[in-house]
Amino acid sequence: MNPTLLIVDDDEEIRTQMKWGLAQDYEIVQAFDRNSAIEKFRVHKPLVVLLDLGLPPHPNTPEEGLAALRELLEIDPKTKVVIASGQGERENTLQAVGSGAYDFLTKPVDMDELLLLLKRCFHVAQLEREFFEMKRQYNDDTFEGMLGTSKPIQAVFDSIRKVATSDAPVMILGDSGTGKEMAARAIHQRSARSAQPFVAINCSAIPEALLESELFGHEKGSFTGAHAQKKGKIEQATGGTLFLDEIGDVPLQVQVKLLRFLQEGYIERVGGNDMIQVNARVVAATNADLKKGMAEGTFREDFFYRLAVVEFNLPPLRDREGDIELIANALLQRFAKENNKPGLSLGSKTATAMIRHNWPGNVRELQNRLRRAVIMSEGKTISPDDMELSLASQAHVGKSLKEAREDLERQMVLDALRKHSNKITSAATELGISRPNFYELMKKLGINR
Ligand SMILES: Nc1ncnc2c1ncn2[C@@H]1O[C@H](COP(=O)(O)OP(=O)(O)OP(=O)(O)O)[C@@H](O)[C@H]1O
Ligand SMILES: [Mg+2]
Structure with a gap:
């Protein structure tokens, strides 16, 4: 779907002409005065607005346009507003840019120039949005430094x-x-x-x-060695x-x-x-x-x-699903930087080995193993060996044969599901069993997709 562009101009001819030139690349929404502009803006949430300053009821002064600009930015400060102004309106245009407009064009508008400018506006707006989204997610991941x-x-x-x-x-x-x-x-x-x-x-x-x-x-003097209060x-x-x-x-x-x-x-x-x-x-x-x-x-x-x-x-760390990888990746960034080894990442087998490990020393243990791994690693990825984690689990010690067998089955089923993004047929093929048998196994082990 094309991105939405709001065009605000009281001149219907200009709007129609622009729509004709832009409709191929953008979803065009039109408004003819301040109120309709704000209304359309709220409904369609465009990233970019093309705004004429001379709007009714005062088409010959910039005040309505400037007021619309302020209101739009108040609703969403990230909006990119491009001013389309008549010749000899340089001062008004500068005032608009001073009030937060992103860029301007002079009428009559050159279509090629407009297309180029809009492309740039949407690109920047999109990047900004992604950045804020990432920042928001990052903040949700940490709580006073706790991940x-x-x-x-x-x-x-x-x-x-x-x-x-x-x-x-x-x-x-x-x-x-x-x-x-x-x-x-x-x-x-x-x-x-x-x-x-x-x-x-x-x-x-x-x-x-x-x-x-x-x-x-x-x-x-309260006891030997208490020389001062x-x-x-x-x-x-x-x-x-x-x-x-x-x-x-x-x-x-x-x-x-x-x-x-x-x-x-x-x-x-x-x-x-x-x-x-x-x-x-x-x-x-x-x-x-x-x-x-x-x-x-x-x-x-x-x-x-x-x-x-x-x-x-x-x-315990082992009970925090998903956090082991999250914390490991965050710590890896830090240790890699400290040790001047940029671009290090966790190998895919390492993630599996980490999930299987019991983590008796919890986050501190994860920290210690990673710190060591970063120093020891020779390639671009951290292997289970670098972290001194074994892929085979030691978890069977002290268990009955039945329990140990079920543990192993559970591990293999979960690994296969993960590897094949929860696609049962592929996971079953990987383990060399039929689909119905795979379902039965999942049921027995209490595994949900
Ligand atoms: N959720 C988390 N996210 C990131 N780092 C963490 C998290 N929890 C603990 N850490 C780090 O792990 C290490 C151990 O944490 P902390 O000293 O708070 O644990 P503790 O329970 O007091 O441990 P101990 O029982 O050994 O005293 C610290 O370096 C801390 O920064
Ligand atoms: Mg402590």
């Missing part, structure tokens, strides 16, 4: 959006490398506290004896967000003090007597099983319920 379009990760983004507007403590659960710290930063970034500090403390990396003073600070992480997070990473490793007596801070909003430095009021939002994370900790008495229940007013789970 993912899969349902489970989008649900996490939704949770983050919701909790960001409140000050309630949040507990982020998830296996190692799933993005817990990134999620905590996203909560901070999206909150009204974003201009204030985000202070992270890894509770498992600090020796027990020092953790309390790290968190709460200390007064001078020091503010703790909690105070440093004033106005902002305190991120307690690996909260499962906090010893019981520090849990009690943190609980008091959560309940009352006050802290006491080690060796100090003053109660200091601190306004900091607490976000905690762990990959430990806190329920088990509570059952065994290493994690206080009251502390848990204070912390986990809101709780959400970062899903």
Whole structure:
């Protein structure tokens, strides 16, 4: 279908002449004054408008044309408006260009010139549209730097959006490398506290004896080595967000003090007597099983319920359909650039190997394998070997023969479907079985097209 062009001119003869010259390349829509122009514009959404400035009821002044120009651009600023003006209207034309018109022509219009100009306008308009579409998609893929379009990760983004507007403590659960710290930063970034500090403390990396003073600070001389007064992480997070990473490793007596801070909003430095009021939002994370900790008495229940007013789970990478490739491609761009190896891409077998891999270390593991692969790769594509991924799955260990057989069948059916864009006949041929048998197999394995 030809692209749509709106021609606005009060002179019917001119419109007819133009239509005659342009109808072969464009879908022509006509208007004779400002109101009809806007109406037609809204209905037909043309990328390009050819506009005469002298429109009724003031055909001898440019005001109606200029007003139409402004209105059109207000409806869609990307519209390319070309002004067709009479001789001696140079000043008006310049004014129109100053107001956002894309280009101009002088009447009487030379058809060849007009055709060339229109071609260029449509080309630019089309490119712009594609660019905005890409940008929109890109923005939808990332959330505060977190990539993912899969349902489970989008649900996490939704949770983050919701909790960001409140000050309630949040507990982020998830296996190692799933993005817990990134999620905590996203909560901070999206909150009204974003201009204030985000202070992270890894509770498992600090020796027990020092953790309390790290968190709460200390007064001078409160213990050997406390040469000066020091503010703790909690105070440093004033106005902002305190991120307690690996909260499962906090010893019981520090849990009690943190609980008091959560309940009352006050802290006491080690060796100090003053109660200091601190306004900091607490976000905690762990990959430990806190329920088990509570059952065994290493994690206080009251502390848990204070912390986990809101709780959400970062899903394992293997459960985020489509995200592995998305994240891998984004990281590949970055690492290729860092290592001066432009033009690297993932080989087709690599995508399959990645989907089959179990990713116990989640996004961090993907990052590490890719970083290494980019350094090791010799060609233009990253092979499964470069990533130290095997195409054969190790997943059968510990399974019954029946389970292992079904796993393999499922893999082969899915691979064949993917390879043949879900065409059953071709997929069945590839596996050397009949169409009905292929359907039966899909049914048995619970595979939908
Ligand atoms: N959705 C994602 N998109 C892009 N990068 C991600 C995503 N999730 C995590 N990452 C990256 O993966 C790495 C691990 O993320 P992060 O440190 O937030 O995970 P974690 O759950 O805190 O891990 P750990 O349990 O090891 O502390 C980081 O480098 C982070 O930038
Ligand atoms: Mg972490």
